Amino acid sequence: MTDALELDTLWEDFHRVVNMTSSELATWLRVSEADEDTEPLPDHAGEPLGQHVLGILQKRRTDLTDDDIEVMYEVVDTVSAEADLENEPASDETRHRHRLMSLGHDPLKP
Numbered sequence: 001m002t003d004a005l006e007l008d009t010l011w012e013d014f015h016r017v018v019n020m021t022s023s024e025l026a027t028w029l030r031v032s033e034a035d036e037d038t039e040p041l042p043d044h045a046g047e048p049l050g051q052h053v054l055g056i057l058q059k060r061r062t063d064l065t066d067d068d069i070e071v072m073y074e075v076v077d078t079v080s081a082e083a084d085l086e087n088e089p090a091s092d093e094t095r096h097r098h099r100l101m102s103l104g105h106d107p108l109k110p
Contacts, residue, residue: 002069011061014072017079018104022057025104029054049074050102057104079105 052071
């Protein structure tokens with residue numbers, strides 16, 4: 001289990017790298033899964049990891065489970081490794097941007 005100080009740091013890091021609101025992420029997950037004829041149900045849109053991030057965004061820190069904490073570490077590590085948090089992204093990196101958005105990080109958002 002994670003101690004309180006480590007959890008505080010993780011909570012801050014997670015909310016720093018996940019810069020989309022829960023409604024923005026929910027909308028993105030639905031849009032990214034939609035095709036010409038159908039749109040998935042909101043609770044089933046997107047990859048499981050994106051759905052888990054959405055669930056965490058809707059929780060209080062005291063309600064986190066061990067699975068949530070694992071996902072938070074994974075998201076912080078992935079976004080930190082794949083996103084250039086210091087520089088503007090190139091506009092031609094659409095696929096890369098969409099992958100990060102599925103984790104709740106929009107590189108084009110200030």
